[in-house]
Amino acid sequence: RKEVEQDPGPFNVPEGATVAFNCTYSNSASQSFFWYRQDCRKEPKLLMSVYSSGNEDGRFTAQLNRASQYISLLIRDSKLSDSATYLCVVIGPRGSTLGRLYFGRGTQLTVWP
Amino acid sequence: DGGITQSPKYLFRKEGQNVTLSCEQNLNHDAMYWYRQDPGQGLRLIYYSQIVNDFQKGDIAEGYSVSREKKESFPLTVTSAQKNPTAFYLCASSTRLENYEQYFGPGTRLTVT
Numbered sequence: 633r634k635e636v637e638q639d640p641g642p643f644n645v646p647e648g649a650t651v652a653f654n655c656t657y658s659n660s661a662s663q664s665f666f667w668y669r670q671d672c673r674k675e676p677k678l679l680m681s682v683y684s685s686g687n688e689d690g691r692f693t694a695q696l697n698r699a700s701q702y703i704s705l706l707i708r709d710s711k712l713s714d715s716a717t718y719l720c721v722v723i724g725p726r727g728s729t730l731g732r733l734y735f736g737r738g739t740q741l742t743v744w745p
Numbered sequence: 746d747g748g749i750t751q752s753p754k755y756l757f758r759k760e761g762q763n764v765t766l767s768c769e770q771n772l773n774h775d776a777m778y779w780y781r782q783d784p785g786q787g788l789r790l791i792y793y794s795q796i797v798n799d800f801q802k803g804d805i806a807e808g809y810s811v812s813r814e815k816k817e818s819f820p821l822t823v824t825s826a827q828k829n830p831t832a833f834y835l836c837a838s839s840t841r842l843e844n845y846e847q848y849f850g851p852g853t854r855l856t857v858t
Binding site: 719738 | 778780785786787788790793803833835837845846847848849850851852
């Protein structure tokens with residue numbers, strides 16, 4: 633079983649739409665969670681961390697459900713510039729894998745005018 | 746400006762040749778990582794180093810080698826033993842603090858013919 637599984641996508645939405653991405657992780661002892669954004673042929677860039685209580689950054693909201701081992705990212709009022717691949721990332725638990733990031737395959741989002 | 750640099754951006758080599766990819770960071774991060782990304786696939790960990798003069802194999806270390814003689818530098822050598830070396834190679838770094846969010850360099854696209 634993969635460490636991190638993401639919605640396969642792709643998602644094609646109109647400007648202004650609300651879109652949600654989901655991600656599950658396999659190791660219940662995982663410590664930290666992130667969403668990264670990757671533009672075509674570029675490096676991944678940190679979008680936001682995911683906290684247990686949920687967190688919001690402008691149009692973006694991230695949620696963590698430890699009981700279900702589930703992470704989500706909600707984008708409201710989509711912009712053309714949101715078109716990218718969104719990567720769900722989980723940090724391994726304490727121990728030999730401390731510090732290792734496990735990446736999902738990514739979900740591609742295209743926002744059309 | 747603090748950041749991670751990778752050079753060159755594009756690299757072309759003939760099959761059977763070893764090639765070394767450069768990665769330098771001035772963020773004073775202890776940990777550094779090398780990933781490989783193939784089209785339509787997620788990032789896969791090649792090697793990582795939590796501290797100078799120490800490094801660990803990731804999921805796909807065969808055919809690769811690294812060194813960590815300085816905190817700022819973590820070069821990756823793609824040897825002739827790597828069967829499918831053509832890929833996008835990404836270097837990342839992070840602090841050793843608890844959160845471990847990683848920051849990526851711009852990547853090197855290696856093409857071996």
